[in-house]
Amino acid sequence: MNAQPPTAQADGLQDVARALEAVRARGPLVQSITNYVSMDIAANAVLAVGASPAMVHDPSEAAEFAGIAAALSVNIGTPSPRWAEGMAMAADAAVAAGRPWVLDPVAVGATALRNELSADLLARRPSVIRANASEVLALAALAGAGARGGSGKGVDAGDAVEDAVEAARALAAQRGCVVACTGKVDVVTDGERMVRVEGGSPLLPRITAVGCSLTAVTAAFCAVEPDPLAAAVAACAVFAAAGTRAGREARGPGSMRVAFLDELSTLDAAGLADGASVHVLTGAAA
Ligand SMILES: Nc1ncnc2c1ncn2[C@@H]1O[C@H](COP(=O)(O)OP(=O)(O)O)[C@@H](O)[C@H]1O
Ligand SMILES: Cc1ncsc1CCOP(=O)(O)O
Numbered sequence: 001m002n003a004q005p006p007t008a009q010a011d012g013l014q015d016v017a018r019a020l021e022a023v024r025a026r027g028p029l030v031q032s033i034t035n036y037v038s039m040d041i042a043a044n045a046v047l048a049v050g051a052s053p054a055m056v057h058d059p060s061e062a063a064e065f066a067g068i069a070a071a072l073s074v075n076i077g078t079p080s081p082r083w084a085e086g087m088a089m090a091a092d093a094a095v096a097a098g099r100p101w102v103l104d105p106v107a108v109g110a111t112a113l114r115n116e117l118s119a120d121l122l123a124r125r126p127s128v129i130r131a132n133a134s135e136v137l138a139l140a141a142l143a144g145a146g147a148r149g150g151s152g153k154g155v156d157a158g159d160a161v162e163d164a165v166e167a168a169r170a171l172a173a174q175r176g177c178v179v180a181c182t183g184k185v186d187v188v189t190d191g192e193r194m195v196r197v198e199g200g201s202p203l204l205p206r207i208t209a210v211g212c213s214l215t216a217v218t219a220a221f222c223a224v225e226p227d228p229l230a231a232a233v234a235a236c237a238v239f240a241a242a243g244t245r246a247g248r249e250a251r252g253p254g255s256m257r258v259a260f261l262d263e264l265s266t267l268d269a270a271g272l273a274d275g276a277s278v279h280v281l282t283g284a285a286a
């Protein structure tokens with residue numbers, strides 16, 4: 001690998017700003033199969049960045065819809081066998097149509113159903129896996145990518161991103177996809193390139209389904225940006241910048257939720273530079 005000391009990427013945020021402009025200009029249709037908790041905030045986050053959300057999960061229509069959507073997000077947060085069927089059908093339809101799809105393996109490692117479902121979805125070739133550190137460790141262990149397993153507390157992370165970086169790299173390399181491992185800092189890797197995104201606020205993990213919303217927004221960026229690593233970096237940086245800026249004025253999780261959506265909708269290049277930084281750890285960002 002082409003190891004380099006961490007450096008601020010001079011044009012990294014310009015790439016993010018360009019990707020955000022492309023989402024706003026093209027307004028891609030993003031299909032989400034996501035949990036009951038996240039449906040409202042994830043749809044609003046996708047709208048706030050300028051894309052069109054549609055929550056379509058039932059097996060009777062999920063694959064048909066994946067054929068018309070520009071990208072798909074699949075989140076296993078409140079799974080059931082029927083929803084699992086819709087997820088598999090939609091993922092296969094997206095791949096068949098040449099469209100990107102993003103996997104969020106919520107609380108993988110916690111139950112047999114989540115492990116079986118995550119392994120099944122992993123085999124259906126997601127473009128990006130967006131997960132917290134404990135989920136990355138659990139998924140990598142499940143995939144035989146050499147990790148020790150995670151210490152998550154249900155849907156919440158119990159591990160630091162730093163302790164999941166190697167698992168993220170190995171999982172991405174093994175599966176030929178991008179892994180975006182999020183937390184206090186975010187690390188995005190395709191197994192060769194590795195980028196760290198900084199910013200955000202400690203109030204973000206105190207609002208439920210912000211991670212789920214980031215997964216759906218990552219799908220929106222994948223719809224306009226052909227390099228899934230650049231798309232995932234852009235989504236993480238947009239959340240980092242909006243989170244930093246919203247956190248300055250919020251009084252707690254309630255006002256943070258509102259301020260965060262407002263910041264997402266008004267973010268521009270200056271706001272990105274104010275609230276986020278992108279560091280290339282290994283290889284080129286795009
Ligand atoms: N302590 C923190 N400080 C700043 N940003 C955070 C912190 N924890 C999480 N985030 C941000 O919150 C978003 C959701 O990430 P995360 O909490 O890891 O996902 P999940 O909700 O799936 O566990 C990401 O944008 C991440 O960067
Ligand atoms: C609380 C909860 N329970 C099942 S899914 C879910 C939402 C998890 O959201 P996130 O992973 O973004 O914190």
Ligand SMILES: [Mg+2]
Binds near residue numbers: 106107131211
């Ligand atoms: Mg999550």
